[in-house]
Amino acid sequence: WHHNALSVVVVGASGDLAKKKIFPALFAIFYEGMMPKHFNIYGFARSNMSDDEFRDLIAASLTCRVDQKEDCGDKMEYFLDRCFYQPGQYGSEEDFKKLSDRMTETEQHQNKADRVFYLSIPPSIFTQVAGAASKGASSPSGWTRVIVEKPFGKDTESFNKLSADLYQHLSEEQMYRIDHYLGKELIENLTVLRFANLVFEPLWSRQFIRNVQVIFSENFGTEGRGGYFDSYGIIRDVLQNHLLQIVSLFAMETPTSLAAEDIRDEKVKVLRNMLPINMDDVVIGQYKGRNKHGVKKPGYLDDKTVPAGSRCPTFCAMAMFINNSRWDGVPFLLKAGKALKSRTAEIRVQFRHVPGNLYSAKLNQDLDRAANELVIKIQPDEGIYLKINNKLPGLGLTLDQTKLDLSYSSRYKTHLPDAYERLILDVINGDKRLFIRNDELEAAWKLFTPVLQEIENREMKPELYPYGSRGPVGAHYLAAKYGVRWGDAL
Ligand code: BG6
Numbered sequence: 001w002h003h004n005a006l007s008v009v010v011v012g013a014s015g016d017l018a019k020k021k022i023f024p025a026l027f028a029i030f031y032e033g034m035m036p037k038h039f040n041i042y043g044f045a046r047s048n049m050s051d052d053e054f055r056d057l058i059a060a061s062l063t064c065r066v067d068q069k070e071d072c073g074d075k076m077e078y079f080l081d082r083c084f085y086q087p088g089q090y091g092s093e094e095d096f097k098k099l100s101d102r103m104t105e106t107e108q109h110q111n112k113a114d115r116v117f118y119l120s121i122p123p124s125i126f127t128q129v130a131g132a133a134s135k136g137a138s139s140p141s142g143w144t145r146v147i148v149e150k151p152f153g154k155d156t157e158s159f160n161k162l163s164a165d166l167y168q169h170l171s172e173e174q175m176y177r178i179d180h181y182l183g184k185e186l187i188e189n190l191t192v193l194r195f196a197n198l199v200f201e202p203l204w205s206r207q208f209i210r211n212v213q214v215i216f217s218e219n220f221g222t223e224g225r226g227g228y229f230d231s232y233g234i235i236r237d238v239l240q241n242h243l244l245q246i247v248s249l250f251a252m253e254t255p256t257s258l259a260a261e262d263i264r265d266e267k268v269k270v271l272r273n274m275l276p277i278n279m280d281d282v283v284i285g286q287y288k289g290r291n292k293h294g295v296k297k298p299g300y301l302d303d304k305t306v307p308a309g310s311r312c313p314t315f316c317a318m319a320m321f322i323n324n325s326r327w328d329g330v331p332f333l334l335k336a337g338k339a340l341k342s343r344t345a346e347i348r349v350q351f352r353h354v355p356g357n358l359y360s361a362k363l364n365q366d367l368d369r370a371a372n373e374l375v376i377k378i379q380p381d382e383g384i385y386l387k388i389n390n391k392l393p394g395l396g397l398t399l400d401q402t403k404l405d406l407s408y409s410s411r412y413k414t415h416l417p418d419a420y421e422r423l424i425l426d427v428i429n430g431d432k433r434l435f436i437r438n439d440e441l442e443a444a445w446k447l448f449t450p451v452l453q454e455i456e457n458r459e460m461k462p463e464l465y466p467y468g469s470r471g472p473v474g475a476h477y478l479a480a481k482y483g484v485r486w487g488d489a490l
Contacts, residue, residue, distance in 0.1 A: 013043030025420035054085035096136025114142035183419030226303035260432035271443035285315030285472035
């Protein structure tokens, strides 16, 4: 299907993301037989390294699959033989020309060659690299695509500038803006769940849904990444992108088709329909150190890379509302935090209670608690379950709340691909369904910029919460204000 030669250039090849995610994903794509036949991988960064040193560097992070086959070692060798390294200055068109010359040598056995550039570099140099790379190393015969990853600016103003600057060098068609949450299996499945099953879509509205919760939590702090994190904070790091993307995909109207533009047209409408976020609906927190059972956990401010006295939020909970006929009045409760009790990401759809429920006496009148809840567990332990009421088997009549449970690990034996594998493969195939369009980011910043400004202007102090806890109490009051409880695993 892909007869052209393909070159993938990772700019910022010695960075953390490249080592942890990008190279392993490229290898996995090859390992699964999804890489075009004639491919080459190039690392580009400032440090001097030979091809062999570069191969050693990435070999350390390549792994064979759990269901590993015997040929894995051979495949790894083959893959590494196709990896090359070119040192260069990030803004230097000359250095990218040198890279291009080397690429041309390896590509030459095919008439046409396509090129992917993965910009795994700090945002401050996005534009200069995009300029130097596109001038110095665009494919002369095939397409050239560029992958960029957040942060896409820090607010509306910086985003608009970045976006205008990038457009000087790249067209919208060439740009692939990654939000790696969209590449997660359960997120891609969201549209299948909703649109390929009769039983969900008719219930997907204010008429039946009381609230929707999108929850992200990590059981570790910023450890070592504090320097980067501190200038962004959890709102820019997780809510404005990952969680908001989930909301827009969750809440969109039925797209005309599964084509990327159709889906993104609907997603952006959701974002544009959202009401401005009310500051009374925003709770921010920051984790503090904790000593538990003799184990000391550092607070955010103990991180040496964090400026003293920082007010940067490592936790945020907020309520958002979509002002359209489907969702009017339904709170979308978003919550994200670092250094919490557990690592999890999930969507919880809490349904309304059964009107005139025959069993209300049996349910001790606590109808809301007994209401159905659909839980989409993004990670870990991927799965989907629906809380239902069931009669406890036996002679009595006691109601039991239990779940219809689809656990991926027991239902499917296949290994779930990492988000980056799916997304890089989509770039190679030119499929933009899971990438963010410029207007989506514009709408997202329009929602979040005023909140970020208010936090600054009011010098809001984050509520402290202990490392490893459930987060600030304020988040529970926020939910309670809407008569909601944050869901807990059954
Ligand atoms: C990144 C954030 O986008 O997502 C990190 O910058 C966060 O702070 C990470 O840890 C979480 O991703 P995942 O895939 O591990 O849930």
